[in-house]
Amino acid sequence: MYASLPRDHSSHKHSSHEHSPREHVLRDQGARRPGAMSSRAVLTTEADARARSRVGVLRSQGALVLRPAHPKESEPLTHRRREVARVMLAAGAAGPLGGDDYALDVHVGAGSTLVLTEASAMLVLPGPCGGRSHMRINVRVGEGATLVWLPEPIIAACGCDHEHDVRVCLERGARLVMREETLFGRHREPPGDFRTTLRVTHDDAPLYHQQLCVGPQADGWRGAAVVGENGAVGSIIAVDPAWESGTPATSTFHSSAILAPLPGPGMVVSAVAPDSLQLRRRLSAGLDTLGAPWAPRDAPLPESEGHRDEVVSQTEHTGAG
Template sequence: MSVRATARITAALDGRGVTSLPVLAGDGPLALRRTRTTGSGARVTVVGAMSAPLGGDRLTIVTRVGEGARLTVDSAAATVALPGEGREPATYDTELSVGERAELRWLPEQLVSAHGSVLHMTTRVRLAPTARLVLREEQILGRHAETTGTLVSRLTVHRAGRPLIDQQLAYGPGAPGGWDGAAVLGGHRAVGQLLFVEPTFDEKCPEARLLGDTAVLTPLAGPAVLVTALAAEARRLRGVLDEALNELLDAPAG
């Protein structure tokens, strides 16, 4: 039997200048926990309460970060997409909204596409002009010694009502030909990206450059950069993205 579940997070600044969580509502396999952090921001960890997503499941996380609030969302473990009893694909939708002078760091663990699974992931983000965003996505194509399932992932970000990025990636059976060839994955099975939106980049944005042999930093048409990386396995992928994020966070303001 398929599962339909929607989890909701709302972060807001209280009268003391501290981020509170007036809405923290898990649902089905999406359990939410407020976890310890430093400073005036808040942190929420998504804890998988059951195996999901399976074929036919419909999962959604809706997150709102109000004006001036600071929120980090991570997860307790990797998410594993598994085949279900039916033929329907699973869907996992993420809807994020970040207000004026607010900051969201969306840093889940990896998504593992198990053999035989079919998952469609959609992430939609709406940013105010002065909002800041760090968004990391990591996909592991197949568990150890198995081929990947089918994974279709779309990321759409609007800033100040205008499109900042809109891209779709597809891997596995049924994906357009060449996805596993030398021009795309080149034998790698860990793929990830890091989107960094920083309003001060309006003045000076980092220049495009290679980050090692299989990663690249690309400035976008807006105050943002996208880091795209490949690796042989999850640990190496995380290392590349973490190093890039640390460099971006340490970069002088424009």
């Protein structure tokens, strides 16, 4: 990740080797690949008797540093609410690099509300000795609980080999809004091999399950059926038990983005864009289309820098699916 501690095999030769978090983890876990890092972090929240949410377990390790946080940006659902738990994920080391293995478990306890943000984008890099990196995130959102999960983009750097796997299990009555953004390489570089999978279930029924594979080993992803010449792809998944009786309408609010109902009480905003800034604008515009409480009240106008000509305002009702 950006703005993180130097690594033992990085170009920062002056860095202290003896006390880097990476080496601590190496000693603790006896990782097989030299320099590879294994990090396990756990986060739980629970609701107290007065319906305020508080953090239960906050266990950081190695590269995954969890810390209590203040509101970072305008939030859908929880904007300016003080009784919710806010946690930020920060980087304790650069990476993941090839060979690294990260896992994050999140449990939003029944009736509680968690806003999980991230300090910086995650830059996925090749390892010093090759090898594949993994990141597994398992999320359970309990009955009547709410998760607002707004991570920063993942950047698949040239030469990386990374497997990203996110499972979100929503129990009955749970609410969710989560964003995912992937950038294909840093500025003007092609991405390495990057596979990302997101599976969301609601009340044990599958709601959304999509994998995206890019990089030299993935064929056809640059075709116009997949992502074309774009530099970034992303989505927002929103789930609300109130949509059990009917979801909002489809909206083709932008030529490269849609808001559409999922097969269940959920909506997806799906977008491609030339860069991360435009991707974020398109995703936010999709969420704004849903209106309150999904649209943050003091959010800046989307596409405010002359992209309005691209925006089409056709909306329609769908009964499909």
